Amino acid sequence: MTVSSVLVVGGGIAGVSTVAELRKNGFVGELTLLSADAVPYDRPPLSKDYLAGARDLESIALQPAEWYADQRVSLVGDTVAVAMRPDAGEVELADGQVLTADRIVLATGGRAVLPAIAQVRRDVPAALPTGKRRERPVVSPIHVLREVSDADRLRTSLVPGARLLIVGGGLIGAEVASTARGLGVEVVLVDPLAPPLAAAVGIEVATWLHGLHADHGVEALTTTVETLLESPTGIAAQLKGEPDSREFDAVLLAVGLVPEAGLAEAAGLETSRGILVDADQTTSHPSVLAVGDCSRLRDHHRAEHWEAAQLDGARAAATILGSPPPPATAPWWWSDRYGLHVEGVGEMRSPDAEHQTVVRGVVGEPPFAVFTLRGERLLGAVAVDDANAAKAARRLIDRAADVRASDLADPTQSLRTLLRR
Template sequence: MSSQQVAKSGVVIVGGGLAAANTAETLRSLGYELPITIISEEPTLPYERPPLSKEFLLGKKEIDDAIAHDAAWYQHHNVTVVLGERVTEIDRSAHTVTLALGTVLPYDTLVLATGARSRTLPDTEAQQLTLRRVEDAQYIREQIPHGGQAVIVGAGWIGLEVASSARQQGMEVTVIAPGKVPLGKIMGERIGEHFAELHRKHGVELKMETKVTGVLEKAGQITGLATSAGDVQADRILIAIGAVPNTELAEAAGLEVDNGVVTDASLRTSDPDILAAGDVANAEHLTLGRLRVEHWDNAIRQGKLAAQTIMGTGEQYDWQPYFFTDQFDLGMEYVGHADASAEVVVRGDMAAGEFIVFWLSEGIVKAAMNVNIWDVNDDLRALIGRKIDRSGLENPDIPLTKL
């Protein structure tokens, strides 16, 4: 498309992830007939990110398996997808976006689905390996068979999943993190320690309560880390210390931004003709307050909600957050939203590896997690927000549907 061409107004979606794909899909399913354009900086059609740190690294899936829709789907549904291109400016008064190559596109409604980028270590210009995009995962997958020592900075979901994938393929793996246990800020000390023991059992070395204080560099590459526990050398170093929402476009356009693009419960920003969805959206939840959620399920659901808002169907952000993980022989699903300080109640035998966890606040179930027990997550979702006696939650002889 040349800089002189101007498309008919319709919906323009900035970003190429699952939120973007589901916005387009839902718009067409609801009968939206005007043009839809997706603009993505990535060269790959919108895809699911969870396999990047799990099945793809293990060689069990290819990137094509994670693509939300193939090119034929977009063509058949009259959705224009512009890959490898960046939006540089939003002109709210003119209702246009400008691309890096100079193309100007008008919009009736703009959807910001710009996602997030990996947080990196400060105070160094050396290249840092992170895992966010296809090319990152492809590079890590190519390096794992070479073996050697991998050091992962960060004991969150990405760090632990990559540790599991690399260790299962023979790499020596060390995880460095400042917290007392992995996932402590999310799940509390007891459940965090269970994940720690899982990794130790499979040969991962955990250096907890350890801070990175600097990097060891050679020829612009990080060869090791200076830490509060001493220097650490490695053949491969992955930085997995969280993500930063991509809010620059929104900020430059004068939209309200606070840990993401601020939206109401319908995903409308401070400009009613601009919506935000997915990792970048700090949205008002009807019961949980303001949330910015970086999970696969939320990107799908918010993409659908953005389309519903455009079509005026009246839905709002009211679902409980959901995510899952697979690490070694542990698979789990989590639903809800709880503070790590919440009371923890366990049903089943943690040592046996099959159990359910509930997080309670003032006796009310705020979140639940099923570990290696399947087809119960919908039952757990139904318990969120209810006040349930602890003895009933702990008792596996009482069916979840009877609580």
């Protein structure tokens, strides 16, 4: 069937990648991008430069405003989809307008997980219906961080001497802790894992990364929050194992995301911890595809990193065009904290009878890298302030190249030469 029109629902990196790849690879039909914001923007800076006030909204736009007109993309901004009728190729907007297309691509992203903390204020995000992104209170001492409006609200609390509680020590929580300390904020970070991110970077690197918080004046605790109560001076947080509550001016809930699959589920598409898709990003309805954080490849875990969403868009575009998909590649992610740049590729595993950990350099003395080997096959790597090591490791994984542990460990051995063997 010839596809003459495509409607992409969602203006994150997955949605913008889809329309960009379609145009780049020769799609000449009608392209519509539906965005909840006036202009789609990049999310990683929300916990870093944008939150710190070092960048503005225009500078984090995924594409310049004029790009959409240049690429003949009809950008429908500041609205959301409320219903989808796949058999008719229809998407209904909040204002009652109905858009139609031969193919619909869902790029609806995710929303912040709201942990079950008892007795929170009635006006905080945890008490709101899911999906009501524009109905959050303008001012609240309890925050999440998924949208630019979230970052704008949180920034007002990050003044020198303010007291911030961060619930969750993953990538977002750690990045915000770093940003807040740079602004002179007193930070307490809590997470039940000791240390957080061990599954992603290995126990040794995770322990060192988590220790950076204390080095920079953050009180990092291995515990959970039992209650959050409004108090005359802000929020009283009762931490498990402590006799008395602590007072904070603001609280950030940074414990993950939930895929926005409600639109698909209401339309009868198959969902389970996300909109289920095949390898070509097609959902259970043949005319609907799904990409990014809202989607999950059948029998796999969801990938929640920036590049994974971008590649989903490229695969969806290839499916619509009937073209070969982009080549598979090892997953890659990055994070920044306290002036350090961390990159991870592939899969890190703890040492056991089958897996070996190899260190290049010294953990805790950047630049360094840590690798996971199974036999002579590289499975994963994490690098701190060593982008070249991460890039080379990814290529070695993609090529299924045989490598020796001694070569990986030797800082005088160029990893690029291993690619030529």
